[in-house]
Amino acid sequence: MAKEIITERSVDYSAWYNDIVRNANLAETSPVRGCMVIKPYGFGIWEKMKAQLDSMFKETGHTNAYFPLFIPKSFLSKEAQHVEGFAKECAVVTHHRLMNSPDGDGVVVDPDARLEEELIVRPTSETIIWHTYKNWINTYRDLPLLINQWANVVRWEMRTRPFLRTAEFLWQEGHTAHATKEEAIEESRMILDLYAKFAEEWMAMPVIKGIKTANERFAGADETFTIEALMQDGRALQSGTSHFLGQNFAKAFDVTFQNQNNREEHVWATSWGVSTRLMGGLIMTHSDDDGLIVPPKLAPIQVVIVPIPKPNGEIDEAAEKIIKALKDRGISVKYDRDKKKRPGFKFNEYEMHGVPVRLGLGKRDLANNQVEVARRDTMEVKSVNLDGVVDYIDNLLVEIQDNLFQKAKLFRDEKxxxxxxxxxxxxxxxxxxxxxxxxxxxxxxxxxxxxxxxxxxxxxxxxxxxxxxxxxxxxxxxxxxxxxxxxxx
RNA sequence: GCAGGAGUAGCUUAAUGGCUAAGAGCACUAGGUUUGGGACCUAGGGGGUGUCAGUUCGAGUCUGACUUCUUGCACCA
Missing domain, CATH: 3.30.110.30 (C-terminal domain of ProRS)
Known part of the structure; x- marks a missing residue:
């Protein structure tokens, strides 16, 4: 019987969420308030998300670049709305050197090493990017400028939760410049569609596309578009935003271009981002009391093979055949030969980690030329003939992906x-x-x-x-x- | 940031202010017996109780500050 190591959702939703994060090896806390360590398995999911998004950005004409972590304090005050939106939660660098403590114990900040101009750890990069774009943009021929960066940002949050709100988080931020208002709006709408497609087709997380009210709008934007998802506890999660920035930053940083009529104009801008918060959305959209459930398209391990009761030559041979055939189709597979753990333990462990498909392979199966196939989303187990198993798994992964989405959508619609x-x-x-x-x-x-x-x-x-x-x-x-x-x- | 709750081994936890006792389970190490849904036996290793200070003859146990986690509020993605 399974041990109760995950709090049931119905008993305490927050505790359930925290238990999943910990027990599925997604992340753990660190000595720094509000900052977490993303563990290899959790990061593996993020990397898959990142790879997909990155390729979608590239397909739509964007290129990646990298801007500094630190932003001169003066930059932040150039756009009034913007600074108002972020000022309260910025980390500020004031000194550049430590020294041995005069009383001999440890180190202290060297009071002589005060920075002439203090630096802000970026809460988002609009200011430094627009400062840079000023030099990059001269003529309409330089437009549109379509750039994305993958980065970490810091917002000094008072109350944090793993993935959903952390002081430091990972994200991508796109920053584009356009010659016309219409084109900039179209860009921000296109990205909104891209985010929605990613959320629904890769994360299997249904979202509502919409426009933020003035009150909820990004500081410095003329219009904020959002994708909103619904979590299993009935609360909404803002999962991605795309902003039409008008000419606000262009004016604040004096970014102009010469149009075809030889006249100077301010450029039109957008910015857009999704973050590691999506990991929280992923957890709270699909997972259950047995642990995490990862949609096949984002699973670091899509199929795990568990030898029963333990690996031997015959089972190894059968497993290797399946592994090769699966890998040929681009399906990631792990064969767990660990002899210290019994099959039951492994079953529970992989369920906890949300591996979409588990194969059980033992003497009894081989005698019948079969393999036991268990799917994580429904927990169904059935025996499948070895000859057709790769096709079966290939289809099953698609079916699981679809089922997760349909289930989440049904829930969302009912709610x-x-x-x-x-x-x-x-x-x-x-x-x-x-x-x-x-x-x-x-x-x-x-x-x-x-x-x-x-x-x-x-x-x-x-x-x-x-x-x-x-x-x-x-x-x-x-x-x-x-x-x-x-x-x- | 405010208001609660909490920090004892990797995890879950026991220990009235005191007999020169920090005890257990899981996990870990070694060996053995097992093995189709979280095996069992034997023998081991690991903690000085979040940090600092204080009260006391004596502090996981009391006090204060700090720190981290957590719940709620306020704020934000």
Whole structure:
């Protein structure tokens, strides 16, 4: 019988989440507040995500570059909205040298080594990038400039949670410059579609594409687009954002280009990013009380072969055949020959790690020319003839990927409720949670009032939905369309 | 940042302010017996209790500060 080492979701969702992060070897805490160590298995998943996203960026014409970790303090104050948005959570470098402590114990900051201009550890790189772009952009022929960087950023968060909110996190940030407003908007919309496609087809995580309200918009943006996912506890997770920055940064950093009519114009900008927060989304979209579940397309190990009861020549030989055939199809496979662990232990361990497919191979199977195939998503186990097993697995991985998405989508749809009164809003939020589609009068004041009364925020104004006239659930004022509310991470 | 809770071996944990006792289970090491859903036996190794200071004849046990984790609030991706 399985030991209870993962807290059940229904008992304590937060504890369940933390148990998965720890027991599936995704990450652990570090001595630095809010900063985590991403362990090899967890990083393996991130690397797969990163590889896919990177190739999607390249396919759409972007190239990678790298900008400094440190940003001169003065840069941050150039865009008023931007600095307001980040000032409270910046790490600041003030000195450049340590010295032996005068009282002989350890080291202290050398007071003589104060920096002339203090440096900010980037919370995001708009400022230093726009400073740089000024020199890169002269003429319309230099546009569009389509650059992405993979980097770490720091936001000094007061309250952190593994992956979902950490002081330091990994992400990609795209920063593009365009000759026209239309082209910049199109870029930010294109990236939004790219993110949604990635979330749904690779992470098997259904998302709602939408527009952020003014209140939830990125500091310094004219428009923020978002993909919003729904977690198993009924809370929403902002999973990626794409910003149309207008000419705000171009003006702040004086980035202009000469157009075809020989006139100087400010460029139009976008920025967009997804982070290691997606790992949190992955965990909370699919996993269960037995541990992590990783969609096949992102699994560091897609198939594991467990010899039963222990490896021997005959089993090794059969396993090697399967391994070769799977690898030929680009399927990653691990053969666990560890003799110290019994099969039952291994079963539980790989379930904990979310390996999509497990093969059990023993004398009994070989005698029947069969192999036992177990799928992680449904926990079904069945015997499959060895001759067709590679085809079977190939299809099964596709089926698991699809099943995870369908299951998550069904959950999300069931947890999305339309309401027309504030009483219904409150009761649905209380009893059921999830997304609530409701009319809103369009004002920040009402949005904040609803947040104050219910803790729910407007996650987005969905893009793929019909306009529908109605009245605001709080004020009764006219509304042109429904927006999506939820309690959020 | 505020308010709770908590830091004893890698993990889970025991130990009234005291007999010159930090005890266990899992994990680990060695050997053996086992092996189709987290095996068992025997023998071992590992901790001075998050850090610093204080109270005391005596401190995992009490006090203070700091630090990390955690829950909630506020803030944010």
């Amino acid at each position: 999305t409720t339309s309401v027309d009164t504030f009483d219904d809003f409150k009761s649905v939020l209380e009893s059921k949670g999830g997304f609530i589609s409701a009319h809103w009068d369009g004002t920040t004041e009402t949005e904040l009032k609803i947040k104050e009364l219910t803790k729910a925020t407007i996650r987005c104004i969905p893009i793929d939905q019909e306009d529908e006239a109605g009245t605001c659930i709080l004020t009764g004022k006219p509304s042109e369309r429904r927006v999506l509310f939820a309690k959020a991470y």
